[in-house]
Amino acid sequence: MITATGLTKRFGDLAAVDGIDFEVAAGESFGLLGPNGAGKSTTMRMVGAVSTRTSGELRVLDLDPNTHGPEIRSRLGVVPQEDNLDTELRVRDNLIVYGRYFGIPRAVCAERADELLAFAQLEEKAKVKVDALSGGMKRRLTIARALINEPKVLMLDEPTTGLDPQARHVLWDRLFRLKERGTTLVLTTHYMDEAEQLCDRIVVVDEGRIMAQGSPSSLIREYSTREVVELRFGSERNAGAAEQLAVLGERIEVLPDRVLIYADNGESVLEHVARLGLHPTTSLVRRSSLEDVFLRLTGRSLIE
Amino acid sequence: MNEDRTPTAGLEHDAAPGACAPTVQAAEAIAAAARTRRRGALYVAEHQIRSMRTYGWTILIGGIGSPLLYLLGLGLGLASFLDVPVGFGPDGPVRYVVFVAPALLATAAIGVSTEEFTYTIMAGFKWRRIFWGMNASPLAPEQVVEGLVLAVAARMAFVSVAYGVVVALFGALGSPVAVLTLPLVGMLAGMAFGLPLLAFAASLKDDSGQFAAVQRFIFTPMFLFSGTFYPLSALPGWLHWIGWVSPLWHASELGRWLSYGSPISGVMLTVHLGVLLSLVAGGWLLARRTFVGRMRG
Numbered sequence A: 001m002i003t004a005t006g007l008t009k010r011f012g013d014l015a016a017v018d019g020i021d022f023e024v025a026a027g028e029s030f031g032l033l034g035p036n037g038a039g040k041s042t043t044m045r046m047v048g049a050v051s052t053r054t055s056g057e058l059r060v061l062d063l064d065p066n067t068h069g070p071e072i073r074s075r076l077g078v079v080p081q082e083d084n085l086d087t088e089l090r091v092r093d094n095l096i097v098y099g100r101y102f103g104i105p106r107a108v109c110a111e112r113a114d115e116l117l118a119f120a121q122l123e124e125k126a127k128v129k130v131d132a133l134s135g136g137m138k139r140r141l142t143i144a145r146a147l148i149n150e151p152k153v154l155m156l157d158e159p160t161t162g163l164d165p166q167a168r169h170v171l172w173d174r175l176f177r178l179k180e181r182g183t184t185l186v187l188t189t190h191y192m193d194e195a196e197q198l199c200d201r202i203v204v205v206d207e208g209r210i211m212a213q214g215s216p217s218s219l220i221r222e223y224s225t226r227e228v229v230e231l232r233f234g235s236e237r238n239a240g241a242a243e244q245l246a247v248l249g250e251r252i253e254v255l256p257d258r259v260l261i262y263a264d265n266g267e268s269v270l271e272h273v274a275r276l277g278l279h280p281t282t283s284l285v286r287r288s289s290l291e292d293v294f295l296r297l298t299g300r301s302l303i304e
Numbered sequence B: 001m002n003e004d005r006t007p008t009a010g011l012e013h014d015a016a017p018g019a020c021a022p023t024v025q026a027a028e029a030i031a032a033a034a035r036t037r038r039r040g041a042l043y044v045a046e047h048q049i050r051s052m053r054t055y056g057w058t059i060l061i062g063g064i065g066s067p068l069l070y071l072l073g074l075g076l077g078l079a080s081f082l083d084v085p086v087g088f089g090p091d092g093p094v095r096y097v098v099f100v101a102p103a104l105l106a107t108a109a110i111g112v113s114t115e116e117f118t119y120t121i122m123a124g125f126k127w128r129r130i131f132w133g134m135n136a137s138p139l140a141p142e143q144v145v146e147g148l149v150l151a152v153a154a155r156m157a158f159v160s161v162a163y164g165v166v167v168a169l170f171g172a173l174g175s176p177v178a179v180l181t182l183p184l185v186g187m188l189a190g191m192a193f194g195l196p197l198l199a200f201a202a203s204l205k206d207d208s209g210q211f212a213a214v215q216r217f218i219f220t221p222m223f224l225f226s227g228t229f230y231p232l233s234a235l236p237g238w239l240h241w242i243g244w245v246s247p248l249w250h251a252s253e254l255g256r257w258l259s260y261g262s263p264i265s266g267v268m269l270t271v272h273l274g275v276l277l278s279l280v281a282g283g284w285l286l287a288r289r290t291f292v293g294r295m296r297g
Helices: A040-047 A069-074 A091-101 A106-119 A135-146 A165-180 A192-198 A216-223 A238-245 A266-275 A290-298 B009-014 B024-053 B056-081 B096-116 B119-127 B130-136 B141-169 B178-203 B210-225 B237-245 B247-260 B266-295
Strands: A002-011 A014-024 A029-033 A055-060 A076-079 A153-157 A184-189 A201-206 A209-214 A227-232 A251-254 A259-263 A282-287 B087-089 B092-094
Touching (some): A002 A040, A014 A040, A014 A209, A029 A040, A029 A192, A040 A055, A040 A153, A040 A184, A069 A076, A091 A106, A106 A135, A135 A153, A135 A165, A192 A290, A201 A216, A209 A216, A227 A238, A227 A266, A238 A259, A259 A290, A266 A282, B024 B056, B024 B130, B056 B096, B087 B096, B087 B247, B096 B119, B096 B178, B096 B247, B119 B130, B119 B141, B130 B141, B178 B210, B178 B247, B237 B247
Parallel strands (some): A029 A201, A076 A153, A153 A184
Antiparallel strands (some): A002 A014, A002 A055, A201 A209, B087 B092
8 A cells, every 4th residue: 555665755854754664555544653843744744745755755545645646535535633624514525525626526425425424423412513513423514524535544643632531432432443444554653552542553653753663562563561560759869879780680670750660570570679768659550551661762751 | 945836747748758657645645636636726716715705895885985986076076176177088078077087086996006915915824824735735826816816806806896887977078888898997907906915915024014004005095196186297397207107097097098088198098008918927926936935934
């Protein structure tokens, strides 16, 4: 579906995307995970044929975005980071008007609009103006709109940023259904849980470069331990305690608010902590996540 | 990104010796985009006109009410105080309302531009962001411009024709044919003022009073000093330049010639038409360039 080789985008001296390679296969659900400013959106814009690359190769649906922008865009569905629904039109009309951009006959647009409203659980809102929708509903409508042309690839840029937890879960459920139907998904996120939920394969990007790629579980296996112990001693005492704790796990990370100890057995680490006579104010044993992978790869948290 | 508009350019390249024919999914994409390649501008216009319906009543009432007000106020009210005729046809002086009507009609069309090519454009890029939605579709930025202009032309046509009809009902047309030709001149004026304004509006990231400034410092002086209410020659010479750079003056002069045959030399007719067409063409090219630059960064 998508092949990028040495893909680069420069804005003046700044390389927003700095020579990245990746491939996306049909039916795959592919994620770009990285903090804000990592170059995720710029990559999406180049794949979406609305931004020309500075150098490197890029093929989308076997076409070059430089020469076949409209052709590529006609087979993509795009869910942008910021909603751009027409707030002055009614919900259903938004879908129809958008479908027309693709040259889809009005009657077909209307038929698909009804199906998509059902899919997005917005049937009752069909005649409502977009302004009256909640944030989560707007996102679902944006996703429905992106599906009006029955796209080969659905591209989602930070699909759940700014939504409350419940709305996120509803959205994930919808996206998961699309994935089950075999829709190719390409999404960017800075939420590790989102990447874990939705992606078969992830590339971790930072400062325009790819740090690692693989499935969520293989990335965790490769770059982290099975479990993590999180300890809080209070911001002043964390660093001091860490010196004593260093021997306990495979690796230790000292963050401003807590100490992370990476080990395969978290409970036994906790016992050792107690034996050392240290008394954290809170302690927690959890599974490793992509957040830990990112921390290991870049020395920074995803969300800062 | 001109190649964006030439569907076969890249294909020929792909079909060059040594390269393989487009794959199934590529061929599918090429077929899917074909309609938008041809008619994209119409789809944009369709959307814009649908949006205009949400404020349709202001268009309707403004379109008919404004000529009524102006013609009543100026044609009947002000004219009754005027002893000296200001407009002359081949058969001598014409009534004041006949003189002023072509200029008012052109002003109404320009008025449409000052709304549709300012706030609507800022809304498209920033407030409602709908241009970005268009941008992600197969539409090309050039087609977005074309569609916007088409939709505004439709509104302008309505306003100009309504004006023409009201003017005719007031008996303020020198010749009956002018009910058809005056709206055309009006639209030309509207676009001559509007397309450069469109390019300007599309270049703004933010409206921090620029549109209000256009209204106050460009539109209003132009309305007052373009020979709208009296011939440009009535003004002192140092103010004449406003008329010369103003699409309204050129359109008013053309309109007066068409309506009641006000005497104008062939050279001046060419100048009037030339200025208007140059503004349209220049604004058009600039607007396209601005949209492409902004949408394909």
